[in-house]
Structure formats: C-alpha cells, structure tokens
Amino acid sequence: MKNSIKNSISVLSISMVVITFITTILLFVTKVINKDNIFSLTTLVVLLALIFITYIFSIIISKYITTPLKKIERSMRAVADGKIINTKHLNEYKNYAEIVDVIHSFSLMMKLIKKNTFDLNSQQSKTDIILEHMADGVIAFSTTQQVVHVNKSAMRLLGISLEDDTFDKISEKLKIKLPFDKIMYLPNYKTIETKVDVNDNTLNIVFVPFFSDRLTPMGVIMVVRNITENVRLDNLRKEFVANVSHELKTPLTSIRGYSETIMNEDLTYQEIVRFAKVINQEANRMNRLVVDLLQLSRLDDKKVKWNKVMFSLEDLSKLICEKMQYVASQKHHRLECEAIEKIPNVYADKDAIEQVLINIISNSIKYTPDGGIIKVYLGYVGDRAVVKVIDNGIGIPEKDLERIFERFYRVDKARSRKMGGTGLGLSIVKEMLDGNDGTIDIKSVVNKGTEVTISLPTKKK
Ligand SMILES: Nc1ncnc2c1ncn2[C@@H]1O[C@H](COP(=O)(O)OP(=O)(O)O)[C@@H](O)[C@H]1O
Ligand SMILES: [Mg+2]
Structure with missing residues (x-):
C-alpha cells in the first residue's frame, strides 16, 4: 500500500472515532453500574490512557507528514540562496502520493536551473576570456563610480592596480579632468575621447555610458587603446613632408636667386655661364631627389615587381x-x-x-x-x-x-x-x-x- 498523508489522516480520524466510541461505552457502563453520573477512577484512567495514545499517534503521524515537506522547504531555501543542490535525497519520499508531484516539479526546476547556470557561466567565461585577452584596455564603472570590471590590458597600459578602484582615483592618476556625470548623461551613442601619455606610450581613451534599457544609465565604460605606433608613424609622415619641402626649397632658392641675377643685372658672358652652371647643378640635385623619392614611393606601395x-x-x-x-x-x-x-x-x-x-x-x-x-x-x-x-x-x-x-x-x-x-x-x-x-x-x-x-x-x- 502506498504511504499517503490521506491514509495517515484517515488513521488519525478513525482512532478519534474509536476513542469517542470507547469513551461513550465506558460512560454508559459506569452509569449502569454506579447508577449515577460520576466517572469511576478506572474510567478516568482508561480515558486518559486513550487520550495519551491518540496524542502520541498524532505526533507520529504529523512528523510523518511534515518531515518530507520540511526537507523540500529546506532545499528550496538553499536554491533561493543561490546554491545548486542535488534532489536525490528527496527520492525516498516518492511514495507519498501528495508530494510526489512537488518533488518531481522541484527536480525539474533544479535541472533547468543547473542548465541555465551552466549556460550563463559559459557565456560569462567566454566574455571574461575575450575581455582578458583584448589588446585594448576595458574598465567598467558603476553609477557610484566604483570599478566593476577591469581587464589586464587596462591595468598594464594605465599602470594601475586593483587599489585604484574608483573613477576619481584613476582620473587623478591619469590627470584626466572629466566629470563622471557628464559622461554618464551623454546623449545616446555619443562618446568622449581624450589622449594621455603613460610610460612612453600615447593612449587614446574613449568613455561611453551604458544603459540597462535605452534610458536608465548603468555606468560608464572606459576603453583604452595604445596609439603610440600610430602617433610615431604620423610624426614620421609629418617629418618626411617637412624634409622633402626643405630639401626642395634649398635648390629652388638658389635657382631663383641666380636666374633673377642673370635676368636683372648686367653680367659678362663668363658670369652668366658660371651662374647657369650653379642653376644646372641645383636642378640636377632636385632631379636626383625626385628620382629617389619616386623610387621610395614605388617601393612603399609595393608596386615594384622584382625580376x-x-x-x-x-x-x-x-x-x-x-x-x-x-x-x-x-x-x-x-x-x-x-x-x-x-x-x-x-x-x-x-x-x-x-x-x-x-x-x-x-x-x-x-x-x-x-x-x-x-x-x-x-x-x-x-x-x-x-x-x-x-x-x-x-x-x-x-x-x-x-x-x-x-x-x-x-x-x-x-x-x-x-x-x-x-x-x-x-x-x-x-x-x-x-x-x-x-x-x-x-x-x-x-x-x-x-x-x-x-x-x-x-x-x-
Ligand atoms: N661609407 C660611409 N662613411 C661615412 N659615412 C657614411 C658612409 N655611408 C653613409 N654614411 C653616412 O650616412 C648618411 C646616409 O647615407 P645615404 O642614405 O646614402 O645618404 P646620402 O645621400 O647623404 O649619401 C650619409 O649622409 C653619411 O653621413
Ligand atoms: Mg648615399
């Protein structure tokens, strides 16, 4: 026979009926024997014994009913506290017709929670791995300006430690004067950019607010990129243009000066030839320069096909x-x-x-x-x-x-x-x-x- 709360309650009810029945009989017998309404001592003892037995019986039955419920309740509390628990220990109560469904639903729920937690964890670890291995630094600040996430690149590039755990501390270290609120309440999809020099590196820093939905700001993300190489190349390019201009200007100045002299002044034939020679030399120099530059430009563009x-x-x-x-x-x-x-x-x-x-x-x-x-x-x-x-x-x-x-x-x-x-x-x-x-x-x-x-x-x- 299946254990059942219904059965247990039936037993309890029957025993109550039996007690009531025996009590009635006893009262009746006492009345017949003693011809009065007073309980005899025997009747009282039997009655008390019966009440005691019923009490013990009801305690046992109530325990029988509440133990599995208590266990389920404890397991649920553990789940609510964020623990993953095993439901095997509830299997012994599977014969309780009334709670077998609860146990079954609870097991199903646990399976689902386990699966979701696993999915969430693997998603989280994927995100963590990506963030940790990014060459760019990433720091996330909460609305209270606390650092909620910082990756290794950010610490390395900015030269900060875990103790620099607020927006203020980090801004102070980098000498950035940007109010947190100004960034947090930027219009949608807008960012603020700034450049800082840290340990011989030039860093480009982008601040962008992030939102839970489209309106409620959740904090600020700071993305740090090392642009030292770009700056170096940019400087090289500027230097190159300046060099070319300078190299061309020198012979051009000579050519202009000597040609103007030839045009404007009364010169002997020998003088004209001498000046023309200089002009020719300078023009040759410019030619060499242009030839070299063209060659370098072809080499840069990888246009040269090596034979x-x-x-x-x-x-x-x-x-x-x-x-x-x-x-x-x-x-x-x-x-x-x-x-x-x-x-x-x-x-x-x-x-x-x-x-x-x-x-x-x-x-x-x-x-x-x-x-x-x-x-x-x-x-x-x-x-x-x-x-x-x-x-x-x-x-x-x-x-x-x-x-x-x-x-x-x-x-x-x-x-x-x-x-x-x-x-x-x-x-x-x-x-x-x-x-x-x-x-x-x-x-x-x-x-x-x-x-x-x-x-x-x-x-x-
Ligand atoms: N054999 C060498 N002896 C001394 N200095 C040299 C020698 N070769 C190159 N240099 C130096 O290297 C510089 C760069 O050389 P190069 O690129 O050929 O330019 P340049 O047009 O001045 O010859 C020269 O200006 C010179 O100062
Ligand atoms: Mg040379």
Missing part, C-alpha cells in the same frame, strides 16, 4: 667597380674589387642589386677624404653570398649608426649636400635588400673607416 634571376655577383661587382673607377680617381682613391673565393650565383633582381652596390660604393667614395682606399670583397657563408665594402673614411659615430637607414637621416647634412647626397640612398638600399631576401650590416669607427656588409641568397626559395 629575380640567378646571376654572378662577382661579375656584377667587378663591372660596377670598373664603372666607378673614374669617380674614385677624381678623389685619388684606390678602388679594388676582389673575390676571396669562387662564389655561387645569387638569386635576386640584378638591377636592384646594381643600385645597392652603386649606392654603398659611392658613399665610401663620398665620405672618404681624398687619397683613400676602398676595397670590395666577395665571399660566401653557408648558402649566402657576401659583399663587404670597406673604406678608410670619416666613419659614422656610434649614436648615428642605428638611424642611418631612416629617410633623410645624415650624420652631417652640410657635408652630404655638398657631396650631392639626398639622405635617401641607404633607405633605398635597405628596402631593395628587404625585397630580395638580402641583409645589410654597417660597422664603423669615426676617422678610421666604415665596413658595410650585404648578403644575398644563392638558392631560389
């Missing part, structure tokens, strides 16, 4: 040395080219490598005082062919070496200009070698000389 072939680096180097003998001899230099060993052919764009070698050798010619020695050595290491151009010229100071490949960078601007340099030669060399899987390395000692080493692949990739 890579296998060729003899030894033959090419010797040919260039021959071609440059004349310029070298004008400064009474000794220019030698020598292959230490028989080197395999290299795989690169021949015209580009020709220009690379011309630029490097002409630098040695330019920056070596008259009567210098310039040696071009050829060899190979592993599967790379190597060319070394060594001069005994003025050398490059250590501090300038790392900037030597920058556009327009020159150790001595005046000297370079006098030599007809544009300050773009080595940057072109670097770009060309990069495009041909080549390398370049420069060692130098001031007043002793410079050693430029380039290497090129001897195998097709």
Whole structure:
C-alpha cells in the first residue's frame, strides 16, 4: 500500500472515532453500574490512557507528514540562496502520493536551473576570456563610480592596480579632468575621447555610458587603446613632408636667386655661364631627389615587381667597380674589387642589386677624404653570398649608426649636400635588400673607416 498523508489522516480520524466510541461505552457502563453520573477512577484512567495514545499517534503521524515537506522547504531555501543542490535525497519520499508531484516539479526546476547556470557561466567565461585577452584596455564603472570590471590590458597600459578602484582615483592618476556625470548623461551613442601619455606610450581613451534599457544609465565604460605606433608613424609622415619641402626649397632658392641675377643685372658672358652652371647643378640635385623619392614611393606601395634571376655577383661587382673607377680617381682613391673565393650565383633582381652596390660604393667614395682606399670583397657563408665594402673614411659615430637607414637621416647634412647626397640612398638600399631576401650590416669607427656588409641568397626559395 502506498504511504499517503490521506491514509495517515484517515488513521488519525478513525482512532478519534474509536476513542469517542470507547469513551461513550465506558460512560454508559459506569452509569449502569454506579447508577449515577460520576466517572469511576478506572474510567478516568482508561480515558486518559486513550487520550495519551491518540496524542502520541498524532505526533507520529504529523512528523510523518511534515518531515518530507520540511526537507523540500529546506532545499528550496538553499536554491533561493543561490546554491545548486542535488534532489536525490528527496527520492525516498516518492511514495507519498501528495508530494510526489512537488518533488518531481522541484527536480525539474533544479535541472533547468543547473542548465541555465551552466549556460550563463559559459557565456560569462567566454566574455571574461575575450575581455582578458583584448589588446585594448576595458574598465567598467558603476553609477557610484566604483570599478566593476577591469581587464589586464587596462591595468598594464594605465599602470594601475586593483587599489585604484574608483573613477576619481584613476582620473587623478591619469590627470584626466572629466566629470563622471557628464559622461554618464551623454546623449545616446555619443562618446568622449581624450589622449594621455603613460610610460612612453600615447593612449587614446574613449568613455561611453551604458544603459540597462535605452534610458536608465548603468555606468560608464572606459576603453583604452595604445596609439603610440600610430602617433610615431604620423610624426614620421609629418617629418618626411617637412624634409622633402626643405630639401626642395634649398635648390629652388638658389635657382631663383641666380636666374633673377642673370635676368636683372648686367653680367659678362663668363658670369652668366658660371651662374647657369650653379642653376644646372641645383636642378640636377632636385632631379636626383625626385628620382629617389619616386623610387621610395614605388617601393612603399609595393608596386615594384622584382625580376629575380640567378646571376654572378662577382661579375656584377667587378663591372660596377670598373664603372666607378673614374669617380674614385677624381678623389685619388684606390678602388679594388676582389673575390676571396669562387662564389655561387645569387638569386635576386640584378638591377636592384646594381643600385645597392652603386649606392654603398659611392658613399665610401663620398665620405672618404681624398687619397683613400676602398676595397670590395666577395665571399660566401653557408648558402649566402657576401659583399663587404670597406673604406678608410670619416666613419659614422656610434649614436648615428642605428638611424642611418631612416629617410633623410645624415650624420652631417652640410657635408652630404655638398657631396650631392639626398639622405635617401641607404633607405633605398635597405628596402631593395628587404625585397630580395638580402641583409645589410654597417660597422664603423669615426676617422678610421666604415665596413658595410650585404648578403644575398644563392638558392631560389
Ligand atoms: N661609407 C660611409 N662613411 C661615412 N659615412 C657614411 C658612409 N655611408 C653613409 N654614411 C653616412 O650616412 C648618411 C646616409 O647615407 P645615404 O642614405 O646614402 O645618404 P646620402 O645621400 O647623404 O649619401 C650619409 O649622409 C653619411 O653621413
Ligand atoms: Mg648615399
């Protein structure tokens, strides 16, 4: 038979009926025997015993009914406190017809809660992982200006710790003077941006309010982005434009001055020829500059299609040395080219490598005082062919070496200009070698000389 609260109550009711019945009988018997209405002592004892038994019986039955209900109630309270509980311990009451449905519904509810909690947790951990691994910093502030979330990037970029847990503390550290309320009550989809410098980095900070629905503000989100590289590139671009303008202005001023003199003044034929020569020189300089700039611009746009072939680096180097003998001899230099060993052919764009070698050798010619020695050595290491151009010229100071490949960078601007340099030669060399899987390395000692080493692949990739 199924245990049931109904059964238990029936038992209790029957026992009450029985007690009432026995009491009536007892009263009746007492009346017959004693012929009066007074309870005999026996009757009283039996009656009390029966009441006591009924009391015990009702306690047992009430326990029987309330225990499972209490357990269910306790489990529900635990769930309300946010705990996930197991409903197995309620299975023993499944025979209670009245509460089996409650237990069943409770188990179902628990399953649903478990599933929702799992979904919520995995969603939360996904969001956490994304936030933690973002390169941008993110901080969320509550309406009371407390930090409710901060990711690692934000702490690293802003140099803050967990102790900086309010909007005020963080703003003070970054010296940002923006009222929190102004951000929080920004019109929909509007943001406030500002820039700060922290530990050599330039940071772009965007503040945006977030809402529970469209109207109620819930707090403010701060997004931090490192824009140091963008700022550096922007400065380089500005510097480049300024350099180009300056480089063009110098020869233009000369050309204007000399041409005006020729036009406005009474000059002898010799003077006119002398001035015209200067104009011609300056025009040539401008031409060189424009040619170099166009070449760099093509290299930047990756418009250059390298025509890579296998060729003899030894033959090419010797040919260039021959071609440059004349310029070298004008400064009474000794220019030698020598292959230490028989080197395999290299795989690169021949015209580009020709220009690379011309630029490097002409630098040695330019920056070596008259009567210098310039040696071009050829060899190979592993599967790379190597060319070394060594001069005994003025050398490059250590501090300038790392900037030597920058556009327009020159150790001595005046000297370079006098030599007809544009300050773009080595940057072109670097770009060309990069495009041909080549390398370049420069060692130098001031007043002793410079050693430029380039290497090129001897195998097709
Ligand atoms: N062999 C060298 N000896 C001394 N200085 C050199 C040498 N090669 C390059 N430099 C220095 O590097 C600078 C940049 O070279 P480059 O880019 O070719 O420009 P430039 O047009 O001035 O020759 C030169 O202005 C010069 O100061
Ligand atoms: Mg040069």
